Amino acid sequence: GFYAVVPAGGSGTRLWPLSRAGRPKFLHHLTGSDRTLLQATIDRLAPFAPAERTYVVTGVAHAAGVSRQLPALPADNILVEPSPRESCAAIGLAAMVIARRDPTAVMGSFAADHLVRFTERFRSSVRDAIDTARAGYLTTIGITPTHPETGYGYLRCAETLGAGPGRLVGEFKEKPSHEVAVEYVESGKYLWNAGMFVWSVRAFLDELARQQPELHDGLSRVVASWDSPQREETIGEIWPTLPKISVDYAVMEGAARAGRVATVPGSFGWTDVGDFHTLGVVLPMDDDGNVVVRGEERGGEVLAIDAHDTVVVPRSGRLVAALGVHDLVVVDTADAVLVCPRNRAQDVKKLVDRLKERG
Ligand code: GDD
Ligand code: MG
Numbered sequence: 001g002f003y004a005v006v007p008a009g010g011s012g013t014r015l016w017p018l019s020r021a022g023r024p025k026f027l028h029h030l031t032g033s034d035r036t037l038l039q040a041t042i043d044r045l046a047p048f049a050p051a052e053r054t055y056v057v058t059g060v061a062h063a064a065g066v067s068r069q070l071p072a073l074p075a076d077n078i079l080v081e082p083s084p085r086e087s088c089a090a091i092g093l094a095a096m097v098i099a100r101r102d103p104t105a106v107m108g109s110f111a112a113d114h115l116v117r118f119t120e121r122f123r124s125s126v127r128d129a130i131d132t133a134r135a136g137y138l139t140t141i142g143i144t145p146t147h148p149e150t151g152y153g154y155l156r157c158a159e160t161l162g163a164g165p166g167r168l169v170g171e172f173k174e175k176p177s178h179e180v181a182v183e184y185v186e187s188g189k190y191l192w193n194a195g196m197f198v199w200s201v202r203a204f205l206d207e208l209a210r211q212q213p214e215l216h217d218g219l220s221r222v223v224a225s226w227d228s229p230q231r232e233e234t235i236g237e238i239w240p241t242l243p244k245i246s247v248d249y250a251v252m253e254g255a256a257r258a259g260r261v262a263t264v265p266g267s268f269g270w271t272d273v274g275d276f277h278t279l280g281v282v283l284p285m286d287d288d289g290n291v292v293v294r295g296e297e298r299g300g301e302v303l304a305i306d307a308h309d310t311v312v313v314p315r316s317g318r319l320v321a322a323l324g325v326h327d328l329v330v331v332d333t334a335d336a337v338l339v340c341p342r343n344r345a346q347d348v349k350k351l352v353d354r355l356k357e358r359g
Helices: 037-045 063-069 086-101 119-134 178-187 201-211 213-224 231-241 247-257 276-282 342-358
Strands: 002-008 054-059 078-081 106-110 114-116 138-143 153-160 167-174 190-200 261-266 270-272 302-305 311-314 320-323 328-332 337-341
Touching: 002 037, 002 086, 037 054, 037 063, 037 106, 037 114, 037 119, 054 063, 054 086, 063 078, 078 086, 086 106, 086 201, 086 213, 086 247, 106 119, 106 201, 119 138, 119 190, 119 261, 138 153, 138 201, 138 247, 153 178, 153 247, 153 261, 167 247, 178 190, 190 201, 190 247, 190 261, 201 213, 201 247, 213 231, 247 261, 270 276, 276 311, 276 328, 276 342, 302 311, 311 320, 320 328, 328 342, 337 342
Parallel strands: 002 054, 002 106, 054 078, 138 261, 302 320, 311 328
Antiparallel strands: 106 190, 114 270, 138 190, 153 167, 153 190, 167 261, 328 337
């Protein structure tokens, strides 16, 4: 059978003060729909995996929020980490839990915080990816790049695999420098890695054992205790010692060098909503290019005169008024207000770093 996995960690610091340690971005409504990013992610996967074959891996602080937002998910399918160890530990844990249930399973891992505009096209790429994964490849979904983004992984496409849309990946390069990213995009040979992975649990766990023996061994010991009364104690002891590394660096780059990574193309209006500027690009705007990002919580009124290309996030219930401004981000929450130019939206995490230093 097919299993859906959603690693939901990371706090989304570039979306501060909306996204907070206590309420990270995947638990938020960012699109004006009545579903949060996490709920929408699970909805998209429903035709492939019913709730009992769906797993969410999340931190201890967010397990209650996840369970509240996904009432159909069995409690056992929320895998709770004592502390964040990045995506390889999270995805590896899910793979091992699934392999115990079904050693022949195929699983797909999907980030909790992406926007997908065209659901049916997304599902058709997932179907292609499942076919390619059955042939033994660690399969990624590749997106045609539009600019030299340095926060993504890049896939160099090599030969086609059989009759399907799958292609071998000659190189997987995670987060290249700006110069390298420019070169990749100009060459026309690279796709962005969408952060969605489909593979048989056996193929993935073999690669994990080969490339990250320490992580594989630690996770094996955690999962060996899964049904015993020592589960909590074991995970509490081992988890903090696991290598802290993302699956892209830990497994995908090396697997591509070994000829074990494939990609299928995706063109479904994909966005990794990392910051407020990007949100403003993908959400509907008024005639002046202004965007109001509404959520489910108390949305205040917005009054704009001679303002254009501004992103307003009214989440306090107060009136937000803008006069004669342009290309700004204004976020109003109950206990913090952010104002910055749109072209500095990437740097919002610096504010969070500074706040953390202050303690
Ligand atoms: N449970 C858990 N614990 N989940 C985690 C943790 C963790 O410690 N760290 C990250 N995740 C989850 C995130 O919530 C997200 O769903 C997924 O793993 C990817 O992590 P990100 O931190 O968002 O990765 P990224 O955006 O820098 O890069 C990845 O995604 C890009 C596309 O958006 C890579 O796969 C890139 O190659 C890719 O281009
Ligand atoms: Mg991301």
